[in-house]
Amino acid sequence: MSHSYRVAFQTLVAKEFLRFIRIWVQTVLPPAITTALYFVIFGTLIGSQLGEMDGYRYVDFIVPGLILMSVISNSYANVVSSFYQAKYQRNVEEMLVAPIPAWVILAGYVSGGVARGVVVGVLVTGVSLFFSDVGVHSYTVSLAVFVLTSILFSLAGFINAVFANSFDDISIIPTFVLTPLTYLGGVFYSIELLPEVWQQISLANPVLYMVNAFRFGLLGVSDIPLWIAFLIIVGFILLLFAFALHLLKKGVGIKS
Numbered sequence: 001m002s003h004s005y006r007v008a009f010q011t012l013v014a015k016e017f018l019r020f021i022r023i024w025v026q027t028v029l030p031p032a033i034t035t036a037l038y039f040v041i042f043g044t045l046i047g048s049q050l051g052e053m054d055g056y057r058y059v060d061f062i063v064p065g066l067i068l069m070s071v072i073s074n075s076y077a078n079v080v081s082s083f084y085q086a087k088y089q090r091n092v093e094e095m096l097v098a099p100i101p102a103w104v105i106l107a108g109y110v111s112g113g114v115a116r117g118v119v120v121g122v123l124v125t126g127v128s129l130f131f132s133d134v135g136v137h138s139y140t141v142s143l144a145v146f147v148l149t150s151i152l153f154s155l156a157g158f159i160n161a162v163f164a165n166s167f168d169d170i171s172i173i174p175t176f177v178l179t180p181l182t183y184l185g186g187v188f189y190s191i192e193l194l195p196e197v198w199q200q201i202s203l204a205n206p207v208l209y210m211v212n213a214f215r216f217g218l219l220g221v222s223d224i225p226l227w228i229a230f231l232i233i234v235g236f237i238l239l240l241f242a243f244a245l246h247l248l249k250k251g252v253g254i255k256s
Contacts, residue, residue: 004099004100005100005101005104008098008100008104008105008108009104009107009108009111011108012104012105012108012109012111012112013108013111013112013115015112016078016082016108016109016111016112016113016115016116017112017115017116019082019112020078020112020115020116021119027074027078027116027120028116028119028120028123031070031073031074031120031123031124032120032123032124032126032127034070035066035067035070035124035127035128036127036130036131038062038066039059039062039066039127039128039130039131039132040131042058042059042062042188043058043059043062043131043132044059044131046058053189053190054190054219054221055221056134056219056221057132059131059132060132060133060134060219061190061215061219062187062188063128063132063134063218064134064211064214064215064217064218064219065185065186065187065188065211065214065215066124066128066187067121067124067125067128067214068121068145068146068149068187068210068211068214069182069187070120070121070124071117071118071120071121071124071146071149071150071153072117072149072150072153072178072182072207072210073153073174073178073182074116074117074120074121075113075114075116075117075149075150075151075153075154075157076113076153076154076156076157076160076174076178077116077157077174078112078113078115078116078117078154078157079109079110079112079113079154079155079157079158079161080157080158080160080161080164080170080173080174081161081170082109082112082161083109083157083158083161083162084161084164084167084170087161087162087164087253087254092105092254093254096248096251096254102245102248102249103245105248106158106241106244106245106248109154109158110151110154110155110158111154112154113150113151113153113154113157113158114147114150114151114154117149117150117153117154118146118147118150121146121150134218134219135218136217136218137216137217137218137219137220138216138217138220139217140217141213141214141216141217141226142214142217142218143217144217144230145210145213145214145217145229145230145233146214148210148230148233148234148237149210149214149233151237152210152233152236152237152240153178155237155240155241155244156173156240158244159240159243159244159247160173162244162247162248162252162253162254163252163253164253165253181205181206181207182207184202184205184207184208185202185205185207185208185210185211186202186207186208186211186212186215186223187211190223191208191223192223206232206233206236208223208224209224209228209229209232209233210229210233212224212229213226213229213230213233216229
């Protein structure tokens with residue numbers, strides 16, 4: 001990366017980081033409070049009635065899913081809101097006419113989403129320690145899934161922002177697609193509890209592979225073979241990156 005490209009990338013990342021950290025009460029604190037409520041309701045109250053799942057206390061079993069759920073939603077939200085705002089204010093057009101490759105712009109926004117996902121994820125992990133004594137089975141797997149998932153949903157947020165024509169449009173996908181996929185992605189249960197037909201249907205949900213890979217990283221158990229999970233995650237990243245880069249180069253939703 002040349003010096004000018006590096007400066008442009010670092011400037012974008014710094015802008016994106018400062019954007020969400022300045023309003024941390026709105027962007028960082030709410031996920032921590034929401035996760036604490038999940039642990040109280042599902043982990044403590046309901047979990048005490050369910051007993052163990054896959055050999056672990058229920059509260060320990062849901063820790064990986066709850067952490068990843070916060071990473072997914074915040075990585076997505078940061079990029080979709082930031083890029084749409086830049087598009088709405090016509091700031092993106094200035095970047096497109098500047099001598100900056102489209103991939104640098106895309107990488108800058110995605111990195112901002114990853115930064116917020118990581119900050120929130122670490123905070124939520126800290127909150128989980130008050131309710132669970134879960135350890136780390138594999139730091140390498142945990143960190144890899146953590147970052148790759150954040151990258152994937154940052155790219156998805158970018159694509160949503162490109163096609164959005166109003167502020168209402170940036171909430172449609174999270175509400176009607178992202179939330180159902182997350183809740184049905186094995187966060188609160190093992191798919192082995194489902195009837196065979198629903199197990200097969202669940203395999204079409206990409207979030208399932210991320211949650212199970214992260215659960216393997218923390219607990220050492222997974223409903224999905226680890227290599228398949230990573231193959232699905234990396235495959236989606238490459239696909240979404242190529243698509244997002246194509247949209248940005250063509251100026252879809254940006255150029256008049």
